[in-house]
Amino acid sequence: MTTKVHLDRAHGLHLLREMLRIRRFEGKCAELYQAQKIRGFLHLYDGQEAVSVGVMQALGPQDAIIGTYREHGQAIARGVPMGPLMAEMFGKLEGCCRGRGGSMHIFDRSRRFLGGNAIVGAGMPLALGVALADRMQGRKTVTACFFGEGAADEGEFHESMNLAALWRLPVLFVCENNLYSMGTPVGIAEAETAIWHKAAGYRMGGEAVDGMDPVAVEVAARRAVERIRDDGAPYLLECRTYRFRAHSMFDAQLYRSKEEIEAWRAKDPILRLRDWLEKAGHLHPADLERIEAEVDEEVAAAVAFAEAGTLEPVEELDRFVTMDEVPL
Amino acid sequence: MSAAAQPRLTYREACRQAIRAAIQADPRVFLMGEDVGRYGGCYAVTKGLMEELGEARIRDTPLSESAFVGAGIGAAIAGMRPIVEVMTCNFSLLALDQIMNTAATIPHMSGGQFAVPLVIRMATGAGRQLAAQHSHSLEGWFAHIPGLRILAPATIEDARHMLAAALADPNPVLIFEHVMLYNTEGELDPAVEGVDIAKARIRRPGRDVTLITYGGSLFKTLAAAETLAGEGIEAEVLDLRVLRPLDTATIMQSVARTRRVVIVDEGWRAGSLSAEVAMRIVEEAFFELDAPIRRVCSREVPIPYAAHLEQAALPQPETIAAAARGLARPGK
Numbered sequence: 001m002t003t004k005v006h007l008d009r010a011h012g013l014h015l016l017r018e019m020l021r022i023r024r025f026e027g028k029c030a031e032l033y034q035a036q037k038i039r040g041f042l043h044l045y046d047g048q049e050a051v052s053v054g055v056m057q058a059l060g061p062q063d064a065i066i067g068t069y070r071e072h073g074q075a076i077a078r079g080v081p082m083g084p085l086m087a088e089m090f091g092k093l094e095g096c097c098r099g100r101g102g103s104m105h106i107f108d109r110s111r112r113f114l115g116g117n118a119i120v121g122a123g124m125p126l127a128l129g130v131a132l133a134d135r136m137q138g139r140k141t142v143t144a145c146f147f148g149e150g151a152a153d154e155g156e157f158h159e160s161m162n163l164a165a166l167w168r169l170p171v172l173f174v175c176e177n178n179l180y181s182m183g184t185p186v187g188i189a190e191a192e193t194a195i196w197h198k199a200a201g202y203r204m205g206g207e208a209v210d211g212m213d214p215v216a217v218e219v220a221a222r223r224a225v226e227r228i229r230d231d232g233a234p235y236l237l238e239c240r241t242y243r244f245r246a247h248s249m250f251d252a253q254l255y256r257s258k259e260e261i262e263a264w265r266a267k268d269p270i271l272r273l274r275d276w277l278e279k280a281g282h283l284h285p286a287d288l289e290r291i292e293a294e295v296d297e298e299v300a301a302a303v304a305f306a307e308a309g310t311l312e313p314v315e316e317l318d319r320f321v322t323m324d325e326v327p328l
Numbered sequence: 329m330s331a332a333a334q335p336r337l338t339y340r341e342a343c344r345q346a347i348r349a350a351i352q353a354d355p356r357v358f359l360m361g362e363d364v365g366r367y368g369g370c371y372a373v374t375k376g377l378m379e380e381l382g383e384a385r386i387r388d389t390p391l392s393e394s395a396f397v398g399a400g401i402g403a404a405i406a407g408m409r410p411i412v413e414v415m416t417c418n419f420s421l422l423a424l425d426q427i428m429n430t431a432a433t434i435p436h437m438s439g440g441q442f443a444v445p446l447v448i449r450m451a452t453g454a455g456r457q458l459a460a461q462h463s464h465s466l467e468g469w470f471a472h473i474p475g476l477r478i479l480a481p482a483t484i485e486d487a488r489h490m491l492a493a494a495l496a497d498p499n500p501v502l503i504f505e506h507v508m509l510y511n512t513e514g515e516l517d518p519a520v521e522g523v524d525i526a527k528a529r530i531r532r533p534g535r536d537v538t539l540i541t542y543g544g545s546l547f548k549t550l551a552a553a554e555t556l557a558g559e560g561i562e563a564e565v566l567d568l569r570v571l572r573p574l575d576t577a578t579i580m581q582s583v584a585r586t587r588r589v590v591i592v593d594e595g596w597r598a599g600s601l602s603a604e605v606a607m608r609i610v611e612e613a614f615f616e617l618d619a620p621i622r623r624v625c626s627r628e629v630p631i632p633y634a635a636h637l638e639q640a641a642l643p644q645p646e647t648i649a650a651a652a653r654g655l656a657r658p659g660k
Binding site for chain 2: 064095096097098100101105108109115117119122124125126127128131132133134137155156159160320321322324325326327
């Protein structure tokens with residue numbers, strides 16, 4: 001894997017497609033929520049696509065990912081198939097967690113996607129352990145740990161940053177700073193709103209990057225991952241981003257103005273990359289039509305897969321409360 | 329094991345032998361916690377182990393309970409078999425989120441994709457005048473949580489052998505070591521190579537009343553049984569050993585024999601493990617009972633510093649004997 005990003009036509013279209021896959025998947029999720037096919041909490045990632053898509057370009061199949069509760073985009077960008085993902089939100093047996101986890105708890109062992117985690121900050125200690133275990137077993141991997149800026153309010157953020165730096169654990173901390181912890185603006189929750197500055201307190205490398213630009217995120221993530229693979233030390237990448245939609249489906253968004261949302265929508269990572277690719281002559285109208293059609297087809301297939309899914313028999317409710325063996 | 333096997337050893341030494349043997353037997357096993365390495369452990373359980381086994385296998389951590397317990401969970405998921413030491417169960421509350429919301433949920437919530445083969449050891453209980461933030465017995469709280477196995481080794485044999493069984497369990501196992509047990513001495517039968525972590529044990533047979541207890545209260549209960557024997561009351565002492573899942577079969581068999589029950593638990597009475605045991609008996613063996621179930625628990629106070637107050641707050645052989653006496657000889 002190289003730190004250089006060659007933004008040729010193929011790669012540009014790949015990034016665009018990946019972001020569109022997330023956007024269209026989640027657009028469908030919102031519809032299905034209104035139709036009451038999906039219930040519980042549903043936290044949409046709209047606006048933040050560049051972060052996951054950019055970071056995932058820097059990771060290989062051996063690497064591990066710890067997600068947040070706003071993790072559909074992280075999962076899709078990691079390659080978790082949309083069918084089992086959608087079926088999970090439908091609460092179906094064919095879901096990636098048999099319908100036990102739902103939107104906030106996506107796990108995919110085969111892709112080392114170690115969970116959506118709905119306790120803010122709680123994934124960070126987990127990432128330390130995965131990185132430590134990999135190193136103790138001679139695996140040269142990086143564990144990418146996603147969290148929102150709200151996690152920096154938690155003690156676990158500081159405990160984890162300290163321990164990761166102290167033990168030089170190969171963790172890429174990815175802060176998705178979307179400026180709001182539910183309705184709390186970062187400015188009234190954090191004394192230092194530049195999250196990446198906190199890395200210095202742990203003698204850890206860190207930087208902030210435009211989280212609305214997948215290429216910028218990819219470049220920074222590749223550089224960070226390369227550095228982690230080289231020297232083993234953790235790194236904090238703050239991706240400055242914005243969610244276009246509400247925190248969850250129960251949020252009237254009284255804490256922010258329409259103007260603010262519109263200003264951020266003008267920085268939409270999908271539109272920006274699309275425009276750039278068009279200007280560079282890499283994207284033709286037919287390309288976009290084709291990609292959108294293919295993505296829509298993939299989403300439709302996922303919905304059909306979820307609709308056709310079955311319900312786990314209630315007799316299996318107790319299954320996996322405790323395990324009979326450790327899965328290999 | 330060394331050729332010159334000691335006939336007698338302390339509970340502390342038994343714990344140390346167990347950790348050493350586990351780490352030597354399996355390259356995936358390591359221990360981490362506060363002051364476990366250079367210092368040798370808050371209760372000196374791990375003294376000398378870092379020098380012997382290396383810093384990679386005996387890892388000193390910062391005072392970050394949530395981070396190192398969570399790291400233990402992550403390491404377990406990624407193929408290791410960590411032993412995490414939390415200095416006392418009072419501090420485990422700083423890691424309660426990781427234990428409850430992560431370790432205990434991931435197997436079920438992921439649809440069985442991940443197991444969490446993690447062992448967490450912690451000291452529990454009162455008796456050293458450490459006051460209200462170091463003396464509580466919180467194992468009953470943890471026994472409330474589906475997905476966990478909760479162990480309370482009281483004997484030298486259990487202290488020596490429960491750890492290996494816990495490490496072989498694919499699920500998170502919490503081991504509560506009562507602080508007053510570390511200095512107790514006993515013999516270790518070299519012929520015993522392991523113990524189960526599923527069954528309760530009758531530590532003293534008797535026909536008149538069953539005294540159900542575990543952990544640090546076992547020896548107080550045995551002392552009470554000795555006193556009662558001098559009065560002609562033959563008390564059966566049942567050591568729960570495993571607080572979750574409860575071995576109700578052994579409990580019910582004993583209840584069916586004696587028809588009278590006293591539950592002795594250093595935890596508080598309200599909403600407690602003792603309440604759970606009592607209710608299981610009511611549900612499963614109500615008609616076997618000849619008398620109401622009695623409980624001897626800690627008083628409903630934060631455990632105080634002053635020795636006389638601390639002792640007054642805890643179950644004692646005298647209070648246990650009195651409760652049993654009241655059942656076995658109603659009216660006296």
